[in-house]
Amino acid sequence: MSLRSSPDEKRMGHVQLSASTWKYRHEIVGIVTKVGSKVEKFKVGDKVGVGYIIDSCRSCQNCTENLESYCPQHIPTCGAKYRDGITYGGYSDSIVVDEHFIVHIPDGLPLEVVAVGAVEARVCLVQRMQHSEVVLPLTLKWLDKPGLHIGVVGLGGLGHMAVKFAKAFGANVTVISTSPNKEKEAIEHLGADSFLISQDQAKMQATMGTLDGIIDTVSADHPLLPLIGLLKSHGKLVMVGAPMKPMELHVFPLLLGRKMIVGSFIGGMKGTSRYD
Amino acid sequence: MSLRSSPDEKRMGHVQLSASTWKYRHEIVGIVTKVGSKVEKFKVGDKVGVGYIIDSCRSCQNCTENLESYCPQHIPTCGAKYRDGITYGGYSDSIVVDEHFIVHIPDGLPLEVVAVGAVEARVCLVQRMQHSEVVLPLTLKWLDKPGLHIGVVGLGGLGHMAVKFAKAFGANVTVISTSPNKEKEAIEHLGADSFLISQDQAKMQATMGTLDGIIDTVSADHPLLPLIGLLKSHGKLVMVGAPMKPMELHVFPLLLGRKMIVGSFIGGMKGTSRYD
The missing domain is CATH 3.90.180.10 (Medium-chain alcohol dehydrogenases, catalytic domain)
Incomplete structure (x- = not known):
């Protein structure tokens, strides 16, 4: 058939x-x-x-x-x-x-x-697709200025690429994860500057209000409120993962900091083919 | 005392x-x-x-x-x-x-x-505060281009001002409300171009994907999903109301349309005093 x-x-x-x-x-x-x-x-x-x-x-x-x-x-x-x-x-x-x-x-x-391709070394086509998915938010005048402090939530395929591209754009990158055993990979292999366990209340508290933007690659259910708290005022939380269940959105913290939650899908064909 | x-x-x-x-x-x-x-x-x-x-x-x-x-x-x-x-x-x-x-x-x-001041004619100080609260999102390169189609959710104090300012900026304005008895006020008194009852499924469906931006002034609990559906791709939902309970956020519709939810608080003193 x-x-x-x-x-x-x-x-x-x-x-x-x-x-x-x-x-x-x-x-x-x-x-x-x-x-x-x-x-x-x-x-x-x-x-x-x-x-x-x-x-x-x-x-x-x-x-x-x-x-x-x-x-x-x-x-x-x-x-x-x-x-x-x-x-x-x-x-x-x-x-x-x-x-x-x-x-x-x-x-x-x-x-x-x-x-x-190995997950952390996805190349070419898959990378291109991910590239356009991760890079577009970074390049759309949101998060592409060198020297920004960018958080990356989740270290799956998209998270890996997000760390690499954010570093390439000159950002200070903090990986935010639930898994302590990903720290070595994040820092040594991918070049992230710091690693934050999202359940570590003391470190989360110390990082509050310090990030210019966060790329959230997690598709599993997870709380947004702590991530919004990590953002500086006018900070941007870019969602590239797609949790199926509705998430809880606390509006007041968005208001008080003029913070933004924005979704980003894959790029168009011109962006995807840019290395043709 | x-x-x-x-x-x-x-x-x-x-x-x-x-x-x-x-x-x-x-x-x-x-x-x-x-x-x-x-x-x-x-x-x-x-x-x-x-x-x-x-x-x-x-x-x-x-x-x-x-x-x-x-x-x-x-x-x-x-x-x-x-x-x-x-x-x-x-x-x-x-x-x-x-x-x-x-x-x-x-x-x-x-x-x-x-x-x-009457609610619909709040002037000067209160208006200035509301002005800066409503106008800042409109002027921050988000929604201030003439010819945009702007939705205003809720016709309380902020909603009134949002309609007036959006009209003054040259927008086509649709008031979105749960109260049919506000239609006359929205259209005849405030100059909105159209009025949409949020429970009218047929009209909501017909308006899907047509708004460049929405200013949501409602502080009571209300669903965000239909509002996100009303936005065009890259549309912006500006929250100026402050619901106390967490709202339900469906992430996938944000992703698919690169849509944005952003909070906006009052303006700074320079913006607030601009008519001094």
Whole structure:
């Protein structure tokens, strides 16, 4: 059985990829097996990747500003209703995608490395997707000034990247975690400046009001109030994790400090492809 | 008994006001009865007003940027521990305040009008306080571009001012309320462009994704999710009301639209005194 994911193969701007080593449901890599007659960026045999979305309306303000991921009509690569059925993303044997939503994978990178990658060394496609997810909040005039004090909550895939990019932007980085055994990794491997156990009331108290921004990568339920307390006035709490259950929001601390909670999704294709 | 509120009368930069018609606990007006030897802006007999705060550290970044209200050491006019006791604000017979935290009331305005004012016609001091509270979010590069579509939740004192200022900034204004009987006032008296009952599911659905920003003035418990849904992507929900109970925050809708929730407190003295 060929489980085909995605749109109208007759569209001339589309590219068909065959599954190679893709492992992630919505961030997949493969080899181009067919191209439509109007495809310009790709040829059969190219190593390519597809991120979280495979289509958008292409005409709304977000689409024209290279922020396709915020288009209300964007189509996720996996599990979405699309014009010819459901998208299966990395679960399908082949996928057909408009070339606009495909990025090149450099020849020198084995697909196995790109697709699998160790969590802390995710590279290329997955990194690019995460890069755009983590970097966009940092670069959107929010948190990109050198010398800022940035907190990173959670040290999973996104947290790792957040620490690395925040350090690269010149921030003083504090990793905030529930797991004491991640301290060594945070400091020695990723280069964070300090490590804060969120249950350590004394240290949390001592850090109150010191952070310019926090990138919260945690998707499990967790309290926001202590994080808001760690922010300076006018500080920004950027949510890139997606807890399923509603969180408790205490409004008064936001008011008193003119603090901000903002969500950030993946980047658009221009940001994602910036190293093509 | 003379119930005296506030600090060290010996400080030479301070002004003593006697209660005249003050009615609001933390936004009061009165007549200057004494001035310290270094007071420059006021003389005995002046009509003056004091807002929500009577002191701050005067040296932190917020204080030096005319945002004293965000100084972590600001002292509320009422109910706060201060150097010589508790501040009683509008409950005291007289109050002594550093001149930095006092504004002039124009001679032509009777104090009764200034202090009491009809809710929808609050003027001068109370208006100034509300003005700075409502206008700051509008002017802080968030919501001040003409042509934006701004929602105002709640039509109490702050809501009234929010509608008027948003209209003055050239916004298309939608009042969002639970009370159908406020429609006439919103449209005919305050000049709002449209009125939305928050329980009207059909109209709420039709308005989804259309607002650039919302100023939420409601301090009672209310759901945030529908308001976040009304915002366009990158839209801003500015909280100026202060619900006491934690609210439910659904994070995923924030992420998907790069939406923002931000609190806004009163303005600093420069903003508050701008019409002096």
